[in-house]
Amino acid sequence: MKASSLTSSTRRILAGVAVAGILSLAALLPVQADDSTNAPDATPPAPKKKISGVELYAIHCNRCHPERYPVEFNESQWKTIMLHMKVRANIPAEQAKEIMKYLQEEAGY
Numbered sequence: 001m002k003a004s005s006l007t008s009s010t011r012r013i014l015a016g017v018a019v020a021g022i023l024s025l026a027a028l029l030p031v032q033a034d035d036s037t038n039a040p041d042a043t044p045p046a047p048k049k050k051i052s053g054v055e056l057y058a059i060h061c062n063r064c065h066p067e068r069y070p071v072e073f074n075e076s077q078w079k080t081i082m083l084h085m086k087v088r089a090n091i092p093a094e095q096a097k098e099i100m101k102y103l104q105e106e107a108g109y
């Protein structure tokens with residue numbers, strides 16, 4: 001059967017089916033487009049901010065007693081205090097180092 005032998009109403013029906021098919025596919029597309037977690041241009045998560053010594057001091061060192069001003073002790077006193085307090089506070093070595101840096105920078109004489 002040649003295409004030209006189709007009646008005009010048959011052609012209209014076929015065209016309608018084709019349009020309906022395209023529209024129903026288009027209706028599915030937004031669902032996929034919403035899956036933005038895999039989108040290549042999705043903003044990457046912000047890098048984890050490193051917590052500073054002064055923040056770590058405020059987080060850890062006033063849990064059991066009010067925090068002391070860094071100037072209240074000198075550098076070597078802070079060294080001894082931190083040896084003791086990092087064990088008491090159960091602080092990871094990396095964080096204790098950051099706190100120590102802060103205390104030594106601000107230490108008294």
Ligand code: HEC
Nearest residue numbers: 057060061062063064065068081082085086088089091099
């Ligand atoms: C688990 C509870 C606890 C945490 C957390 C803690 N401390 Fe203490 N801290 C104590 C206790 C108890 C004392 C007093 C008795 C002692 O020295 O063990 C003390 C005493 C001190 C003193 C007084 C020392 C003196 O001679 O007057 C300083 C300074 C101090 N802590 C600093 C810190 C710092 C800095 C941190 C954070 C790294 C910290 N503490 C975290 C329990 C804690």
